[in-house]
Amino acid sequence: MNSVERSCTDCNLKSNAVAVLSDKELGMLEEGCSKLTFKKGELIFKEGAPASYITFIRDGFVKLSKKGVGNRDFILSISKKGAYLGIQNLNRKSHENYFSATAITNSEICFINIGCFGKLLQRNGAFATEVISTIFDDEMHYFDRLVNNVQQHLHGRLANTLLYFRNDVYIENPFNLNLTKTEVASLIGTSRESVSRLLKEFQDTGIIAMERKKITILDEEKLEEIKLKG
Amino acid sequence: MNSVERSCTDCNLKSNAVAVLSDKELGMLEEGCSKLTFKKGELIFKEGAPASYITFIRDGFVKLSKKGVGNRDFILSISKKGAYLGIQNLNRKSHENYFSATAITNSEICFINIGCFGKLLQRNGAFATEVISTIFDDEMHYFDRLVNNVQQHLHGRLANTLLYFRNDVYIENPFNLNLTKTEVASLIGTSRESVSRLLKEFQDTGIIAMERKKITILDEEKLEEIKLKG
DNA sequence: AAACCATTGTGAGATATATCCCGTATAATC
DNA sequence: GATTATACGGGATATATCTCACAATGGTTT
Numbered sequence: 023m024n025s026v027e028r029s030c031t032d033c034n035l036k037s038n039a040v041a042v043l044s045d046k047e048l049g050m051l052e053e054g055c056s057k058l059t060f061k062k063g064e065l066i067f068k069e070g071a072p073a074s075y076i077t078f079i080r081d082g083f084v085k086l087s088k089k090g091v092g093n094r095d096f097i098l099s100i101s102k103k104g105a106y107l108g109i110q111n112l113n114r115k116s117h118e119n120y121f122s123a124t125a126i127t128n129s130e131i132c133f134i135n136i137g138c139f140g141k142l143l144q145r146n147g148a149f150a151t152e153v154i155s156t157i158f159d160d161e162m163h164y165f166d167r168l169v170n171n172v173q174q175h176l177h178g179r180l181a182n183t184l185l186y187f188r189n190d191v192y193i194e195n196p197f198n199l200n201l202t203k204t205e206v207a208s209l210i211g212t213s214r215e216s217v218s219r220l221l222k223e224f225q226d227t228g229i230i231a232m233e234r235k236k237i238t239i240l241d242e243e244k245l246e247e248i249k250l251k252g
Numbered sequence: 253m254n255s256v257e258r259s260c261t262d263c264n265l266k267s268n269a270v271a272v273l274s275d276k277e278l279g280m281l282e283e284g285c286s287k288l289t290f291k292k293g294e295l296i297f298k299e300g301a302p303a304s305y306i307t308f309i310r311d312g313f314v315k316l317s318k319k320g321v322g323n324r325d326f327i328l329s330i331s332k333k334g335a336y337l338g339i340q341n342l343n344r345k346s347h348e349n350y351f352s353a354t355a356i357t358n359s360e361i362c363f364i365n366i367g368c369f370g371k372l373l374q375r376n377g378a379f380a381t382e383v384i385s386t387i388f389d390d391e392m393h394y395f396d397r398l399v400n401n402v403q404q405h406l407h408g409r410l411a412n413t414l415l416y417f418r419n420d421v422y423i424e425n426p427f428n429l430n431l432t433k434t435e436v437a438s439l440i441g442t443s444r445e446s447v448s449r450l451l452k453e454f455q456d457t458g459i460i461a462m463e464r465k466k467i468t469i470l471d472e473e474k475l476e477e478i479k480l481k482g
Numbered sequence: 483a484a485a486c487c488a489t490t491g492t493g494a495g496a497t498a499t500a501t502c503c504c505g506t507a508t509a510a511t512c
Numbered sequence: 513g514a515t516t517a518t519a520c521g522g523g524a525t526a527t528a529t530c531t532c533a534c535a536a537t538g539g540t541t542t
Contacts, residue, residue, distance in 0.1 A: 090399040091408065091482050098395060112381070113388045120392060143381045150380030151342070151373045157387055158343045162350060164394050165328060169320040172401045172441030175528070178321065202489065211402030213530060218491060234538095252321055405498070432519060443500060448521055464508095 039152035054135030060125040069122040073111040075133040082129025088121040097209040179210040181248040196238040269382035284365030296353040305363040312359025327439040409440040411478040426468040
C-alpha cells in the first residue's frame with residue numbers, strides 16, 4: 023500500500039454524507055484524510071488494534087471479519103465502494119477495531135482522522151443524519167443475516183448468500199466470487215466441505231454454474247425459493 | 253394502554269442524547285412526544301406497519317421480534333429503559349417497522365414524532381452524535397449474537413443468552429426471565445424442547461437453579477466457559 | 483519445469499439437535 | 513370453580529451436518 027493524494031474537495035467520489043458538507047468543512051475533512059491503495063489480500067486494519075481512523079472505501083471490495091469461538095474466523099459482511107468502516111470507534115472509550123478489514127480485490131481506501139470525523143458530526147447535523155442512514159442500511163442487513171443464519175438450514179443460508187452477492191454486493195450476474203470456499207464457509211458458519219458439497223449440488227440441479235471463481239446464477243427463482251423455504 | 257403526560261422538559265429520565273438539547277429544542281421534542289403505558293404482553297408496534305414514530309423506553313422491558321423463515325418468530329433482542337426503538341425508520345423512504353416490539357413487563361413508552369426527531373438531528377450535531385453512540389452499542393451486540401449463533405452449538409448459545417440476561421438486560425443475579433421457553437427458543441433459534449432439555453441439564457449439573465421463571469446463576473465461571481468453548 | 487503450498491472434492495462414520503409424540507401442569511377465561 | 517388454552521417435560525426416531533482422512537488440483541515461487 024502507498025499513499026496517493028490528499029484532496030477531498032476535488033474528490034470525484036463523494037459519499038451522500040460528504041456531499042452535504044460546506045467547502046470549509048470539506049477543508050477540515052481534507053486535513054485529516056489520506057488515501058491509500060491496497061492489493062487483493064492485504065489487511066486494511068485488524069480486530070483489536072487501536073483505531074484512530076474511520077475508513078471510507080473509495081473503490082474495491084472488502085471483507086469484514088471477526089474472530090469467534092475457538093478463534094475461528096467469521097465474516098460479518100462484504101463491503102464495497104461508498105461504505106464507511108469503523109464508525110463504531112467514535113463511540114467507545116476504548117478505540118479498538120471491532121473487526122478486521124481485508125481487501126478481497128485491489129482497493130482504494132481513505133483514512134479519516136477520527137477526531138476530525140467526530141467534529142464534523144458535531145458541527146453538521148445534516149452530515150450526521152446521512153451517516154445515520156448508512157449505518158442503518160447496514161444494520162438491516164445484519165438483522166436479516168441473523169434471522170436467516172439462525173433459522174435456516176445450510177441450503178437456505180447458501181442460497182441467501184449467493185443472492186446477497188448477486189443483488190447487494192456485485193450487482194451483476196455472472197460474478198466473481200473473490201472468496202475461497204473456506205471463506206464462504208465462515209460467512210455462513212459451516213465447514214469448507216459442506217460448502218463444496220452444496221455448491222456441487224446446486225450445480226448438478228442446474229441452479230448455478232461455476233467456472234473457477236466465476237459463478238452464474240441460472241435459476242434465480244429456484245434460489246429465491248430455497249432461500250425462503252430453507 | 254392510555255396516555256399520561258406530555259412534558260419532556262420536566263422529564264426525570266432524560267436520555268444521554270436528550271440531555272444535550274437546549275430548552276428550545278426540548279420544547280420542540282415535547283410538541284411531538286406523548287407517553288403511553290403498556291401492560292405485560294401488549295404489542296407496542298408491529299413489524300411491517302407504517303411508522304411515524306420513534307419510541308423511547310422510559311421504563312420496562314421490551315422484546316423486539318421479527319418473522320423469519322416459515323413465519324417463525326425470531327427475537328432480535330430484549331431492550332430496556334433508555335433505548336430508542338425504530339430509529340431505522342428515519343432512514344427509509346418506506347416508513348415501515350422493521351420488527352415488532354412487545355412489552356414483556358409493564359412498560360412506559362414515549363412516542364416521538366419522526367419528523368420532529370429528524371429535525372432535532374439536523375439541528376443539533378451533538379444530539380446526533382449521542383444517538384449514533386446508542387445505535388452502535390446495539391450494533392456491537394448484534395455482531396456478537398451473529399457470531400455466536402452461527403458458530404456455536406446450543407450449549408454455547410444458551411450459556412451466552414443466560415449471561416446476556418444477567419449482565420446486559422436485568423443486571424442482577426436471581427433474575428426473572430419474563431419469557432416462555434418458546435420465546436427463549438426463538439431467541440437462540442432452536443426448538444422449545446431443546447431449551448427445556450438444556451436448561452434441565454444446566455440445573456442438574458448445578459450451573460443454574462430455576463424456580464418458575466426465576467433463574468439463579470450458580471456457577472458463573474462454568475457458564476462463561478461454556479459460552480466460550482461451545 | 484519443478485517444487486511447493488493453498489485450495490478443493492469426496493467418502494464414511496459420528497453426533498447434535500429437530501421433530502413428533504403424548505401426558506401433565508400451569509395460567510387464563512368464563 | 514369449571515373449563516379451556518397455553519406452557520412444559522421428556523422419550524424415541526430421523527436427519528442434517530461436522531469431522532477426519534486422503535487424493536487431486538490449481539496457483540505461485542524458485
